[in-house]
Amino acid sequence: xxxxxxxxxxxxxxxxxxxxxxxxxxxxxxxxxxxxxxxxxxxxxxxxxxxxxxxxxxxxxxxxxxxxxxxxxxxxxxxxxxxxxxxxxxxxxxxxxxxxxxxxxxxxxxxxxxxxxxxxxxxxxxxxxxxxxxxxxxxxxxxxxxxxxxxxxxxxxxxxxxxxxxxxxxxxxxxxxxxxxxxxxxxxxxxxxxxxxxxxxxxxxxxxxxxxxxxxxxxxxxxxxxxxxxxxxxxxxxxxxxxxxxxxxxxxxxxxxxxxxxxxxxxxxxxxxxxxxxxxxxxxxxxxxxxxxxxx
Numbered sequence: 169x170x171x172x173x174x175x176x177x178x179x180x181x182x183x184x185x186x187x188x189x190x191x192x193x194x195x196x197x198x199x200x201x202x203x204x205x206x207x208x209x210x211x212x213x214x215x216x217x218x219x220x221x222x223x224x225x226x227x228x229x230x231x232x233x234x235x236x237x238x239x240x241x242x243x244x245x246x247x248x249x250x251x252x253x254x255x256x257x258x259x260x261x262x263x264x265x266x267x268x269x270x271x272x273x274x275x276x277x278x279x280x281x282x283x284x285x286x287x288x289x290x291x292x293x294x295x296x297x298x299x300x301x302x303x304x305x306x307x308x309x310x311x312x313x314x315x316x317x318x319x320x321x322x323x324x325x326x327x328x329x330x331x332x333x334x335x336x337x338x339x340x341x342x343x344x345x346x347x348x349x350x351x352x353x354x355x356x357x358x359x360x361x362x363x364x365x366x367x368x369x370x371x372x373x374x375x376x377x378x379x380x381x382x383x384x385x386x387x388x389x390x391x392x393x394x395x396x397x398x399x400x401x402x403x404x405x406x407x408x409x410x411x412x413x414x415x416x417x418x419x420x421x422x423x424x425x426x427x428x429x430x431x432x433x434x435x436x437x438x439x440x441x442x443x444x445x446x447x448x449x450x451x452x453x454x455x456x457x458x459x460x461x462x463x464x
Contacts, residue, residue: 169195169205171456173393174227175432181205181458182227183429185368185389187310188215190290195219196308196368202231203238209459213239214246220293221252222370223305229256233263240271247274251286251295253304254279280306289313291363296381298372301406307370309381312363316340316353324356364464367422371429373403374412382420386464389456390416392427395434395442410442414449425453426462 172180182199186206192215195202206213216239221229229252239248250256257277263269281304286293294309316338324334328345336343337353344350367382369390382388393407402409408416410427417425427446430439439455446453 169202169209169458170197170199171428171430171458171460172199172227173429173431174225176200176227177432177435179436179458180430180432182231184231186211187366189312191215192217194310197222197228197370198232198235199227199229200231203235205459206235213242213244216248217246218249218251218288220295220308221250221256222308222368223300223303224253224255224259225303225371228370233260233267233269236271236275237269240269240273244271244273247276249276249278251278251280251293253306254281294381296377298370298377299375299406300371300373303406305370305372307372307378307381308368310366310368312365314363315361317358317360320356320358324351327351327355329356366464369408369413369416371407373406374408374416378416379419382416382422385420385422387424387426387462388417388420388422389426389428391429392442392446393429393431395445410446411449414446414453417450417453423452424462425450426456427453428456430455 169184169186170181172182176182181201183197184199184202184205185196186193193211194217198219257279260277280295283296290313292311295306298305298307319338328347328349329351333343337356340353342350342352365385366387367385369378371391372378390413391408392410392413394402394409396409396411399409413427443455
């Protein structure tokens with residue numbers, strides 16, 4: 169939704185990523201202009217269920233409040249969950265009391281002070297600390313639940329499983345056929361299909377926590393604020409360079425690497441060069457652009 173850094177450009181908005189699956193989507197960060205990007209993307213507002221904020225720097229969360237206002241004006245009734253480092257609840261309270269932002273729906277804020285894991289059934293989210301100077305900052309790991317293996321129709325026929333009971337087996341439930349035979353899911357299902365794994369590093373210096381959490385990930389989205397010639401600048405500001413992001417991807421053995429959070433000093437022509445540089449280090453690296461869609 170947004171791939172820029174602290175200063176947006178005409179081509180790149182403030183950071184935000186929409187992860188869409190199973191009929192819903194969640195947001196990773198919500199920088200200024202996120203609601204406009206949601207409209208441009210065609211995702212709509214109704215299917216948004218949760219928002220995860222990596223850290224409380226303005227470019228990563230200040231789009232949250234106008235988004236809440238819009239959802240309220242659209243008469244949203246469904247609860248919205250927000251997961252964030254400590255401090256967001258106080259900011260939201262002040263805005264509600266001072267800026268007439270009282271939402272018409274329930275907004276529940278979960279404040280995180282340590283590494284935490286949340287199981288939502290269809291997927292699990294881990295928030296883990298990364299290093300971004302003195303600011304408490306989390307990387308976000310999303311693991312889709314494993315899916316049932318392929319259903320063996322021939323085997324089901326041999327075991328006398330009625331068509332009306334096959335869906336129960338596919339959901340992992342044991343059944344008893346009309347003849348009294350007990351059939352277990354593993355009797356008719358192949359090996360489970362491994363769920364997809366996505367990791368978002370947020371703003372960070374290269375760190376072991378990202379390597380550990382991104383092991384074998386289908387997609388790693390990593391801070392690449394500066395080119396390698398500005399490594400000193402990256403170290404001072406708690407960011408990573410393009411080369412450092414590629415190194416992390418190689419160490420973690422990820423399948424794809426999306427580079428994001430680019431400094432406003434880089435124009436589109438620079439990003440084309442950056443992508444070539446990155447691919448020379450890690451062949452499955454690419455430059456993330458606003459409204460780019462990646463199918464895993």
